[in-house]
Amino acid sequence: MTRLVLVRHCEPEEDMRGRCYGSLDVGLSNEGRAHARELAARVCAETVWTSPRLRARETAAQLASSPLVDEDLRELDFGEFEGRTFDEIAASEPELYRAWMETPTRVRFPGGESYADLKTRALRSLDRIWGGGDAVVVTHGGVIRAGLAAWLGIPDELIFRIDVRYGGVTVVERVAGTPIVRMVNA
Numbered sequence: 001m002t003r004l005v006l007v008r009h010c011e012p013e014e015d016m017r018g019r020c021y022g023s024l025d026v027g028l029s030n031e032g033r034a035h036a037r038e039l040a041a042r043v044c045a046e047t048v049w050t051s052p053r054l055r056a057r058e059t060a061a062q063l064a065s066s067p068l069v070d071e072d073l074r075e076l077d078f079g080e081f082e083g084r085t086f087d088e089i090a091a092s093e094p095e096l097y098r099a100w101m102e103t104p105t106r107v108r109f110p111g112g113e114s115y116a117d118l119k120t121r122a123l124r125s126l127d128r129i130w131g132g133g134d135a136v137v138v139t140h141g142g143v144i145r146a147g148l149a150a151w152l153g154i155p156d157e158l159i160f161r162i163d164v165r166y167g168g169v170t171v172v173e174r175v176a177g178t179p180i181v182r183m184v185n186a
């Protein structure tokens with residue numbers, strides 16, 4: 001049996017609320033930093049991997065002195081939408097915005113990625129990390145949802161039915177090759 005502990009980064013800077021910030025290097029809010037320190041008392045492992053994004057690295061730094069960085073653990077790249085508010089996007093790109101709200105896993109963002117792109121690289125990374133034994137992975141909601149959906153056989157269009165909170169801890173164990181989700185958002 002091997003265990004993968006997935007941790008969503010803690011709360012990002014407050015001025016990012018209502019904005020697309022997948023590939024932006026956004027740090028943690030004061031509350032996020034405090035939450036990350038609290039996580040350190042509950043989550044420990046010899047091996048900690050992290051997304052290269054600042055909010056994930058700041059969270060991981062509380063769990064390990066030298067977390068390993070994996071580019072494929074990064075959040076979805078919103079391309080030209082990065083840093084823009086949802087209201088701005090709705091006003092300037094109403095058809096694309098509507099498609100995004102109705103079928104979020106089928107949209108490719110201009111100059112960015114689609115959910116299929118994220119899912120492919122996230123699963124590749126998570127499988128590679130899991131193959132090395134027990135580990136903690138500090139990453140983003142999209143990456144965690146992609147892993148859970150694949151391991152549970154959930155169709156892509158239903159991934160947002162999985163609540164992945166800031167600082168949430170998800171535990172998955174591989175027993176005889178089969179992923180067993182033990183807890184979500186602990």
